[in-house]
Amino acid sequence: xxxxxxxxxxxxxxxxxxxxxxxxxxxxxxxxxxxxxxxxxxxxxxxxxxxxxxxxxxxxxxxxxxxxxxxxxxxxxxxxxxxxxxxxxxxxxxxxxxxxxxxxxxxxxxxxxxxxxxxxxxxxxxxxxxxxxxxxxxxxxxxxxxxxxxxxxxxxxxxxxxxxxxxxxxxxxxxxxxxxxxxxxxxxxxxxxxxxxxxxxxxxxxxxxxxxxxxxxxxxxxxxxxxxxxxxxxxxxxxxxxxxxxxxxxxxxxxxxxxxxxxxxxxxxxxxxxxxxxxxxxxxxxxxxxxxxxxxxxxxxxxxxxxxxxxxxxxxxxxxxxxxxxxxxxxxxxxxxxxxxxxxxx
Numbered sequence: 525x526x527x528x529x530x531x532x533x534x535x536x537x538x539x540x541x542x543x544x545x546x547x548x549x550x551x552x553x554x555x556x557x558x559x560x561x562x563x564x565x566x567x568x569x570x571x572x573x574x575x576x577x578x579x580x581x582x583x584x585x586x587x588x589x590x591x592x593x594x595x596x597x598x599x600x601x602x603x604x605x606x607x608x609x610x611x612x613x614x615x616x617x618x619x620x621x622x623x624x625x626x627x628x629x630x631x632x633x634x635x636x637x638x639x640x641x642x643x644x645x646x647x648x649x650x651x652x653x654x655x656x657x658x659x660x661x662x663x664x665x666x667x668x669x670x671x672x673x674x675x676x677x678x679x680x681x682x683x684x685x686x687x688x689x690x691x692x693x694x695x696x697x698x699x700x701x702x703x704x705x706x707x708x709x710x711x712x713x714x715x716x717x718x719x720x721x722x723x724x725x726x727x728x729x730x731x732x733x734x735x736x737x738x739x740x741x742x743x744x745x746x747x748x749x750x751x752x753x754x755x756x757x758x759x760x761x762x763x764x765x766x767x768x769x770x771x772x773x774x775x776x777x778x779x780x781x782x783x784x785x786x787x788x789x790x791x792x793x794x795x796x797x798x799x800x801x802x803x804x805x806x807x808x809x810x811x812x813x814x815x816x817x818x819x820x821x822x823x824x825x826x827x828x829x830x831x832x833x834x835x836x837x838x839x840x841x842x843x844x845x846x847x848x849x850x851x852x853x854x855x856x857x858x859x860x861x862x863x864x865x866x867x868x869x870x
Contacts, residue, residue, distance in 0.1 A: 574866040575813035575859045577820045580604035581870070585787055585806040592787060598651045601783070604808045605655075607870050618659035621781055623725050630661055631723035632668045633779070635731050635746050636675030641797030644731045644785050646680035648808075652727065652783055653690045663690050669718050671749040672696040698722070700752040707757065708768035714752040719778060726779040728814075732786040732805070732821050734794035738762040739837045739844035741795050742821040743782045743814040744770050744857075764855075766846035770814060771855045782817050784809035791828040803828055815850045815858030816865045822847060 582600045587593050602614045611617040622630065632652060634644035653666050664687050670676050672694040673683050681692050695716035704712035719726060730746035737758055738745055744766045748754035757765030769775060786807040793801045805824060811817050822844050826836055837843045851860040859865060 574864060575811070575816040576608065576866045576868065577809065577811040577813070577816050578604050578608045578868045578870065579786075579807055579809050579820065579824075580607065581805070581807045583806055586804055592645060592647050594647050594651075597645070597647050597787070598654070600808055601648065601651050601655070603870060604783075604810050607868055608810055614655050615658045618655050622656070622659055622661065627665060628661065628724045629665045629667065629722055630656055631718060631726040631778075632666065632729050633726050633746060633749060634668060634670045634676065634679050634729045635741075635749060636670050636678035637749070638678075638731065638733060638790075638795050639797045640678050640680075641799065642731060642733060642788065642790055642794070642802070643675070643679045644729045645787060648783065648785055648787070649679070649681075649729055650690075652729070657690075664688060666690045667718060667722060668692040669698075669716075670694055671716075671751075671754075675749070693718075695750070695752075705772060707772060708764055711756060711765075711768075713756065713769070715772070715774065716750045716752075719750050720774055723778060725781075728779055728782040728784070730782065730784055732784060732789040732809070732824070734790050734792050734801070734825060734837075735762075735842075735844075736794065737842065738766065738846060739842040740818065740822045740825055740847075742784060742809075743817045744846065744850060745818075747775055747779065750775065761842055761845055763846040764849045767850035767852075767855045767857065770850060770857055776857070779814070781812055782810060782814060784817060784821065786821065786824065789825070789828075791825050791832070792834060813858035813865075815847060815860050818844065818847050818850075819860045819862070819865065820867060 580600050580603050582596050585592060585596050605614060605617040606612055609617040609620045611620055632649050634649055636643040649668050656666055657663055676692055676694055683692055695718055698717045700714040700716055701720055704714050707713045728743055728746050730742045733741050735741040738761050747769050786805045786809050788804050790798055790801045791803055809817055809821055847860050850857040
């Protein structure tokens with residue numbers, strides 16, 4: 525039985541990588557190859573057919589007061605999922621993404637570490653939760669979660685214990701596994717029980733940010749929130765730490781889709797909130813290939829830095845090297861070569 529000690533009610537009112545090998549069951553959608561591929565003999569990197577990444581934008585996403593327009597967020601999410609799956613109706617699109625079978629539990633992994641100014645937006649999480657319910661997932665089988673209650677509250681959520689509603693709680697309450705697992709050379713970690721014991725599938729809802737050590741934090745680095753001691757994997761610009769955590773089987777297999785929050789971002793000074801470096805890309809970045817998604821996000825930050833006259837992340841000594849590591853023959857998490865990424869911008 526699923527652990528139901530903690531529950532949530534939010535304070536708000538208010539295409540997938542596809543192939544015959546895709547775990548999301550989208551084999552019948554044409555012309556969208558998936559993650560199955562080969563090792564490139566010249567680079568040693570894992571290469572697939574074409575990893576699909578959708579970037580959906582709405583320049584009017586923020587209203588005059590700077591607040592997100594909830595309806596526009598829902599509409600943007602619908603457009604992004606439709607473009608990814610080839611299904612016009614949101615419910616049909618989500619059914620193509622979700623695992624089959626009754627009583628599946630879906631986790632929505634947010635990121636509130638940066639505080640209220642630069643955290644995953646609750647309005648997006650609730651839009652996803654609404655569509656999941658319409659696609660047949662029971663409210664109580666949706667868990668919005670992060671490392672602790674403080675980070676969830678920074679996103680705008682209220683912790684509750686109502687089993688009839690969408691649940692929300694942190695790993696600080698659910699706990700971490702007693703037995704550590706190996707993560708890279710000489711490092712062992714403990715994983716959140718929300719990931720290991722409760723969720724059948726996790727959808728990442730990271731917030732796009734510059735990072736003072738890793739260069740960029742988005743889809744893959746969001747998984748540091750499943751660790752009891754993420755500080756243990758921060759050496760050398762989080763390389764190979766980010767790749768190593770994502771390559772652990774339970775993370776690789778359960779974290780199968782990303783709805784990346786690039787509606788608000790910081791292009792320098794992250795991962796904390798620096799209002800002088802805040803910008804509004806007004807975008808969602810979605811897909812299954814976490815490496816291709818992070819490569820796309822990295823380029824978005826680099827373009828913004830160039831626009832404001834700032835040097836590249838490479839020039840300041842913190843390029844996100846973990847992205848290439850995640851694509852190498854040892855990790856095989858996806859592709860970072862632009863020639864192997866089909867970028868759909870809508």
